[in-house]
Amino acid sequence: MSLRSIASFLIITASALHGETAPPTKAISFTNDVMPQIQKAGCSAGTCHSKPEGQNNFKLSVFGYDPGLDYSEIVDDDRGRRVFPAAPEDSLFLKKATGQIPHEGGVRFEVGSEPYKVILAWMKAGMPYTPDTDPKLTEVKVEPRENLYKKAALQQLKVTAKYSDGSTRDVTRLAEYISQDKEMASVDEHGLVTVGKLTGEGVVVLRYMGLVDVARITVPSEKTLPAEVYTRLPVKTEIDKLVYDRLQKLGIEPSAPCSDEEFLRRASLDVIGILPSPEKARAFLTSTAPDKREQLIDELLKHPNYANHWAIKWGDLIRPNPSRVGVKPVLLIDAWLRDAFRRNMPYNQMVRELLTASGSSHDYGPVAFVRDKREPIDASSFVSQIFLGVRMDCAKCHHHPSEKWTQEDYYQMAAFFAQTKHKGQGISAPISGEPEYWWYAPGGSVTHPITDAVMIPKAPDGPEMPYVNGQDPRKMLADWMEGSDNPFFAKAITNRIWAEFFGRGIVEPVDDFRVSNPATNEPLIDWLARDFAQNGYNLKHLMRTLMRSNVYQLSSRPNASNLADSKNFSRAYRRRLSAEVLADAVNDFTGGKDSFAGLPSGSRAVATWNHKMESDFLDAFGRPNASQECPCERDKKSSVVQALHLMNSQNLQEKLAIETPLKNSKKPEPELVRDLYLAAYNRLPEPAEMKSALGYFATPGATRQTAIEDIMWSLMNSAEFVFNH
Secondary structure (H helix, E strand, O other), X not given: OOHHHHHHHHHHHHHHHOOOOOOOOOOOOHHHHHHHHHHHOOOOOOOOOOOOOOEOOEOOOHHHOOHHHHHHHHHOHHHHOOOOOOOHHHOHHHHHHOOOOOOOOOOOOOOOOHHHHHHHHHHHOOOOOOOOOOOOEEEEEEXXXXXXXXXXXXXXXXXXXXXXXXXXXXXXXXOEEEEOOOOOEEEOOOOEEEEOOOXXXXXXXXXXXXXXXXXXXXXXXXXXXXXXHHHOOOOOOHHHHHHHHHHHHHOOOOOOEOOHHHHHHHHHHHHOOOOOOHHHHHHHHHOOOOOHHHHHHHHHHOOOHHHHHHHHHHHHHHOOOHHHHOHHHHHHHHHHHHHHHHOOOOHHHHHHHHHOOOEEOOOOOOHHHHHHXXXXXXXXXXXXXXXXXXXXXXXXXXXOOOXXXXXXXXXXXXXXXXXXXXXXXXXXXXXXXXXXXEEEOOOOOOEOOOXXXXXXXXXXXXXXXXXXXXXXXXXXXXXXXXXOOOOOHHHHHHHHHHHHHHOOOOOOOOOOOEOOEOOOOHHHHXXXXXXXXXXXXXXXXXXXXHHHOOOOOEOOOOOOOOOOOOOOOOOOOOEEOOHHXXXXXXXXXXXXXXXXXXXXXXXXXXXXXXXXXXXHHHHHOOOOOOOOOOOXXXXXXXXHHHHHHHHHOHHHHHHHOOOOOOOOOOOOHHHHHHHHHHHXXXXXXXXXXXXXXXXXXXXXXOOHHHHHHHHHHHHHOOHHHHEEO
């Protein structure tokens, strides 16, 4: 017998000795006793009786989110044919589950097993529902929640359910377990974890009756590093301390600091989306000022293109489809975003103006935001995902499969928008048609789709906020968002901004905060959110704090220790430039210009505000289509289409032939090559690169012009040009 089999046998035996397999001796509760057995057997899985249409006319709620409905289906549906109170052992419900009669789902449990005994005892007791005095499940906790493990180690998890009356119950055998990374750790149905043979971190998610918890499995490197490896690292901000603590725990050594060349290019592309000019690069690289990096950060945050660059990013999240809300409203909200970033509007104020927008869709940009998500049930998931980082879409129809959110949570969030009124043309003509007016006025509600109960406004994990005559509930939501006890608001935006500068979020995806998707560094995101709120929700303060850290200024070159690390920020992660930034970089490098419908000739790509402005280049490199449901997530991966476009586009070939001062320079060839490298990479060429570049001039039949074009084509088609590193 294998070690794993022996461990499983001992766990099951120990459970039996502690009485876990015996049916309850107290009055049986359908919700607290029977439903957990049904869920563990898999009857309420989405592939079985919880499919939208059910199975063979027998339908259960997803993950048991509606015990009342499930009770009715089992006991009352089809005139009670599934249960036989006079002879419970002959009930169809038991005979099918045990395979005594044909069952498409197979045998779910054996005769005489714990689930069989519990369900049988419930039937013999008269199939009672759940008494009003029955305690409610309030929390599930797993032990150990976080631990360090050696490779190939075994760990039995223990799951405890807590109830409203203070009682607890060991539900280890009844919980469901899912490993999010089976190479890091696998888990069996009893909660026995087998650690893999990789260094890193894995998460095991456990679910019990709609509540979840996670166990973090951390496997440090077998090669321990001396403490002085970390104590000698430069600490510029609190970020550094918190990241180093995590890396030391994992046994990962961070990469060396990046060069000035790397920092200049990285910071410029991150903050303003523009490649530094050769003149700027030379000045920065030759400067001996000890604080030149801090000076550069301040200069970039004051740059005119800062607002345009960040407005494009936020446009991805909230820009409506012009075919739905009209061209003019989309133009107005784009202009509003650019102005907000130009003025460095505090983030909480920016969100408040969007959420509480009132007025004409032809006068005030944020009205397009509320106009696009005009139904409260649509606004619910959109607002929670964008501003709280909580994805609630699943809870619109049923209990969230991997989180605690219920339909009640979803529709209570929607209730904040139920008293917003509007009149005028709701769907715009192609050129915007007539304006629509939006305002708050008392009256209006949202009801639960199943119970028809009127929902009281309540944000995820927030307090109930009953309607008050004369007070816009959207303002109550905005007040709660910026309150100190809000668990999501500041974290959600700091995580988004962090991802823009570091290549991935501390929580990834950036808008998916949930217990079953924990942050890779909880202390880090807690500190960032707290510092951001304490400094007035100042986005530039947050960006400055991130860029000043040594962690941001690490090299992208891995070492032997961090080669496999992709989520603990032990090095800079390379990121493909966004469509608009890359298009502008190509033009800055070649001297070319683009034309976009509705914009002055020669406008930069970052000035575009509508996906209908035709551009094969922007579409090839991932410009999102606002006709899809935003937030529009960009595909950050490279593709064959992108490579072929850079290599073969006739438009790009024509740009290479444009005459510019750089191309017409009479400088000696080596000096000209240095200028080209500074323009493309913000660094000077290596000796081998210089030799290769000079070879273009010596190619038979080559002219100075063709040699320059060939060098530029080669530089532009390299990963170093297309990626920010």
